[in-house]
Amino acid sequence: MLTILFDGVAYGMLLFVLACGLAVTLGLMNFVNLAHGAFAMAGGYVTVIVMERLDVPFLATLPLAFLAAALLGLVLERLLYRHVYGRSPLDQVLFSIGLVFMAVSATDYFMGSEQRIIKLPAFLKSRVEWAGVSIGIYRSLIIVICGVLVLALQAVLTRTRFGARLRAAVDDARVARGLGIDVDTIFAVTFAVGSGLAGLGGALGTEILGLDPNFPLKFMIYFLIVVTVGGTSSLTGPFLASLVLGIADVAGKYYVPAFGAFVIYSVMILVLIVRPQGLFARPR
Amino acid sequence: MMAQATPDIAAIEAGLARGFVRRARWRLSEIVFWIAALLVILAWPSRSLLFNEIAILALFALSLDLILGYAGIVSLGHAAFFGTGAYVAGLLTKEGLTDPTLGLAIAAASAGALGFATSFLVLRGADLTRLMVTLGVALVLFEIANQWSALTGGADGLQGVAPGPVLGFFAFDIFGRTASLYSFATLFLMFVLARRIAASPFGLSLCAIRDNPLRAAAIGIPVSRRLIAIYTVAAAFAGVAGALLAQTTQFVSLDVFDFARSADVLLVLIIGGTGYLYGGIFGAVAFKVMQDIFSAITPQHWQFWIGFVLVALVLARRERLARLARKALSRAATRLGTAIRVAEAGLPSQGADT
Numbered sequence: 001m002l003t004i005l006f007d008g009v010a011y012g013m014l015l016f017v018l019a020c021g022l023a024v025t026l027g028l029m030n031f032v033n034l035a036h037g038a039f040a041m042a043g044g045y046v047t048v049i050v051m052e053r054l055d056v057p058f059l060a061t062l063p064l065a066f067l068a069a070a071l072l073g074l075v076l077e078r079l080l081y082r083h084v085y086g087r088s089p090l091d092q093v094l095f096s097i098g099l100v101f102m103a104v105s106a107t108d109y110f111m112g113s114e115q116r117i118i119k120l121p122a123f124l125k126s127r128v129e130w131a132g133v134s135i136g137i138y139r140s141l142i143i144v145i146c147g148v149l150v151l152a153l154q155a156v157l158t159r160t161r162f163g164a165r166l167r168a169a170v171d172d173a174r175v176a177r178g179l180g181i182d183v184d185t186i187f188a189v190t191f192a193v194g195s196g197l198a199g200l201g202g203a204l205g206t207e208i209l210g211l212d213p214n215f216p217l218k219f220m221i222y223f224l225i226v227v228t229v230g231g232t233s234s235l236t237g238p239f240l241a242s243l244v245l246g247i248a249d250v251a252g253k254y255y256v257p258a259f260g261a262f263v264i265y266s267v268m269i270l271v272l273i274v275r276p277q278g279l280f281a282r283p284r
Numbered sequence: 285m286m287a288q289a290t291p292d293i294a295a296i297e298a299g300l301a302r303g304f305v306r307r308a309r310w311r312l313s314e315i316v317f318w319i320a321a322l323l324v325i326l327a328w329p330s331r332s333l334l335f336n337e338i339a340i341l342a343l344f345a346l347s348l349d350l351i352l353g354y355a356g357i358v359s360l361g362h363a364a365f366f367g368t369g370a371y372v373a374g375l376l377t378k379e380g381l382t383d384p385t386l387g388l389a390i391a392a393a394s395a396g397a398l399g400f401a402t403s404f405l406v407l408r409g410a411d412l413t414r415l416m417v418t419l420g421v422a423l424v425l426f427e428i429a430n431q432w433s434a435l436t437g438g439a440d441g442l443q444g445v446a447p448g449p450v451l452g453f454f455a456f457d458i459f460g461r462t463a464s465l466y467s468f469a470t471l472f473l474m475f476v477l478a479r480r481i482a483a484s485p486f487g488l489s490l491c492a493i494r495d496n497p498l499r500a501a502a503i504g505i506p507v508s509r510r511l512i513a514i515y516t517v518a519a520a521f522a523g524v525a526g527a528l529l530a531q532t533t534q535f536v537s538l539d540v541f542d543f544a545r546s547a548d549v550l551l552v553l554i555i556g557g558t559g560y561l562y563g564g565i566f567g568a569v570a571f572k573v574m575q576d577i578f579s580a581i582t583p584q585h586w587q588f589w590i591g592f593v594l595v596a597l598v599l600a601r602r603e604r605l606a607r608l609a610r611k612a613l614s615r616a617a618t619r620l621g622t623a624i625r626v627a628e629a630g631l632p633s634q635g636a637d638t
Contacts, residue, residue, distance in 0.1 A: 032412060083599055089411040090358050094554055095598040097547050101591025109585050217543065221423060228416050262427040269420040272413055273405055 003135075004251055010139035012246020013146035014208060016239050018201035018219070019226040020153065021194025023238040026227050029170060029187060031081070032089050034096040036198055036223055037216030038103035043069040043199025044211040045107065048116045058121055062203055069199020074192040081191065082184075100216045107213040115212045142204055149197070154235050166190055225268045308483040317562075318472060325464055332460035338572045339467035340528045343474055345552040345564030347521030350478060352550075353558030354487060355514045356494030357406060360415045360546050361422030362522055364402070365395040367540035369523030371429065374442045374536040382448035384531050388470065391527035392520040399519020403512040419543070426541035441537035445530055456532065463532035470528055471565075474521060478561055481517065490514055491559075551594055 022036040043065035050061045076099075084095050120138060157163040169176040169183040177183050202211070209219065222245070230241030245264060252263055325335050344366055351357040369391040376387045405417045429436045436442055449455040454462045481487050492500040493507050501507045530536045539545065548571070556567025574593070578586035 032415070080595070080599065087598070089415060090352075091598050093358070093360065093415060094550065094594050097551075098591040098594025098598070101547075101587045101594070103591075105585040105588030105591070109588070220543075221419070224416060224419070262424060262431065265420050265424045265427065269405065269417055269424070272417050272420070273408060 004254055005247060006135060007139060008247030008250035009243060010136075010142045010246070011208065011250050012243035013143050013150075014201060014205050015222060015226055015246050016242035017146050017149060018198055018205065019223040019242060020149075020235060020238060021191075021196075021198045022223050023227045023230070023235065024190055024194045029085070029190070031085060032092040032096065033081075034093060034220055034224075035099035035103065035216065036195075037219050038100060039069045039073055039195040039198040040202030040205070040219070041103065041107060041211065041213075041215040042072050043196075043202035044206045044215065045111060045116070045202075046199065047203040047206060048118055048211065051118055058118065062200060065203035066196040066200040069202070070192045070196030072199075073195025074188060076195075077188050077191040082188075085187070100220070103216055104213050111213065113213055115210055116206070118206050120207060138207065142208075145204065150235065150239055157235065162186070162189075221265075225264060229268055229271050304483070304485070308480070322468065325468055329459065329461055332464040334572060334576070335464040336460050336467050336532050338568050339464065339471045340525050340532070341549070341552060341572065342565040342568035343467075343471045343528065344522055344525035344549050345556065345567055346471075346475060346478055346561060347518045347525060347564075348549050348553050349558055349561060349564050350481070350518040350521065351515055352553060353560070353563065354482060354490040354494060355511055357511065357515065358411050358414050359406075359418040360543075360550070361418035361420070362518075362549055363541050363543070363545040364418070364422040364425050365399055365519040365522035366526035366529075366545065366549075367422075367425060367429065368398050369395045369526030370530040370536045370540040371436060371442065371526075372523070373527030374445045374530040375435070377445045377447045377531065378442070382446065383452075384447045384450050384466070387447065387531060388524050388527050391523045391530075393523075395523020395526070396516050396520030399522075400512065400516040402519075403515035406515060407508055407511060419546070422541055422543065422546055426538065429538055429541055436536075436538075439538060441535060442530075443535060445534045445536065447531045447534070456534070460532070467528050467532060470524065474524060475561065475565075478521070481514075482561060486510070486513075551590065554597060555593070 018040050019036075021039070022033060025031045025033045025036070046065045046068040047058070047061040050056045050064055051058060056064075080095075080099075084092055087095075157166070165176070165181050166186050168179070169181055169186050173183050202215070205211075209215075225245060226238050226242045229245070230238035248264060248267075256263075325332070328335075344362070347365070348359065348362050351359060372394045373387045373391040376390060381387065381390075402418075402421050405421065406414055430438055433439070447456060450462060450466050454466070456462050456466075489500065489505045489510055492503075492505060493510060497507055526540060529540065552567040552571045553564055554567070555570050556563030556565065571590075574590065575586055578589045582588070
């Protein structure tokens with residue numbers, strides 16, 4: 001029982017790291033980016049390749065996964081995404097679905113369609129008994145990393161000058177420009193960091209979520225649920241939402257395997273009906 | 285004042301009526317198009333299966349056009365209705381109700397009922413919420429079909445769907461001859477119906493809602509009721525498309541509810557252009573031809589190029605492209621019409637470019 005709770009928390013934390021970049025682009029920049037999972041997948045594959053080909057230890061690949069996905073995000077933002085800001089949601093959806101299709105096929109072409117498995121170092125695979133609860137070391141590691149990230153992100157967003165500028169740029173890009181804030185650069189950096197975090201989440205999640213070319217499509221809905229249910233006015237909402245989703249999903253699969261996914265989808269629809277605008281609108 | 289105003293109103297009403305008649309009138313180019321399409325299907329029996337797929341996809345895209353192009357409702361889960369129609373038609377056939385047309389009608393009614401029920405979810409919220417809700421509905425249905433395997437066959441699909449002959453005469457053959465003509469005829473009839481809806485005052489009021497819901501409400505259009513009505517109708521259309529797929533392929537699998545199906549039909553409609561009904565048909569042809577070409581080049585990775593086309597379309601500003609294409613098309617059509625009329629009247633063709 002507590003083990004399930006623990007696994008659920010780890011799963012939820014992981015979902016948060018994967019989805020928080022989306023919370024920023026969708027919630028703060030109002031951009032519907034269905035291709036967010038592609039960056040996570042990129043991070044996952046970077047870890048797999050670096051571990052297989054270069055024999056780098058698992059933990060050392062995590063920063064690499066972050067950097068690679070962030071770089072990819074930066075390049076794509078400058079080349080493509082930039083032109084689609086401010087267009088209708090339909091255009092953004094079409095654009096990002098197109099990117100997903102391209103990412104899925106390209107990965108399939110270069111990496112093969114089979115599921116990739118990474119070899120975790122032995123010390124991460126073990127479990128410890130603590131007060132009668134079996135705790136996986138790897139999942140504790142995920143919880144620690146993600147917890148630190150959550151706190152750091154929240155601090156950056158609310159306490160630093162960059163966070164203030166970002167919020168200003170999002171609230172009213174024109175006025176922010178008038179005040180001498182470099183909106184383009186801020187958006188680019190934010191997008192890159194969001195993608196990088198997704199990449200980190202993808203790398204961390206390879207063991208738990210599995211990694212194959214269909215990753216962006218398979219988990220797109222999870223990311224969207226986190227963001228829609230959690231709301232986007234702060235990072236706390238998505239964080240709580242991912243925890244609830246993670247626990248519900250793990251527990252659902254364990255206790256009522258007959259309709260695990262069914263429940264979360266229904267909850268999402270319900271939340272959207274009860275608070276359709278409130279979830280997406282930013283408080284002014 | 286009053287005496288002066290009254291004839292004006294009468295004149296305006298007469299003008300409006302004339303306008304509606306003109307909107308509803310079939311243009312020569314349209315008639316040529318449908319006859320040409322029929323001839324192509326008849327003349328090329330070896331590609332019947334492809335034509336069947338195109339007709340079904342076109343009908344599906346047509347149903348999306350009704351809500352997206354006319355009422356401005358974005359949807360990422362239109363496959364919900366397609367899939368419902370497919371499963372209803374498939375199950376009916378398995379349960380012994382093998383008449384295809386009756387199956388179509390019941391599938392349409394079921395999908396329409398589902399559309400009516402879910403339309404209330406779509407009414408609330410802006411584009412983003414609509415995208416999410418429609419996507420969610422399709423996912424829920426996918427899960428239901430997946431889990432309720434006693435009824436739907438689950439991941440194995442619904443096998444052994446064997447519909448009887450169409451109208452009691454035309455049995456389905458393995459080459460898809462009957463299937464392609466049956467689907468084409470259904471597409472045509474549904475298109476006539478959609479055209480009638482689009483050209484009616486009801487259709488015009490939908491356009492008003494799409495362009496500005498607030499103003500539409502201000503001039504007395506019951507916005508919510510109109511949206512519910514068109515969403516229901518579009519769902520029924522999609523249900524017919526799904527039923528056609530189930531009957532002609534004699535198999536229903538889970539992928540009728542798949543996200544990729546909703547995304548594909550959106551792509552089809554965007555390629556063809558929204559808001560003039562033919563977009564779905566042109567888009568379906570273009571999509572299937574593209575799929576054919578790309579999968580001939582790279583059998584497994586044609587999706588990459590489809591995605592590439594999508595990204596390119598958006599970056600090249602699809603509305604502008606659509607406007608240009610439509611202008612060119614209508615100019616060509618006018619010229620063709622004038623040329624034919626001139627030829628019929630036996631006049632010299634100098635006047636052709638008016």
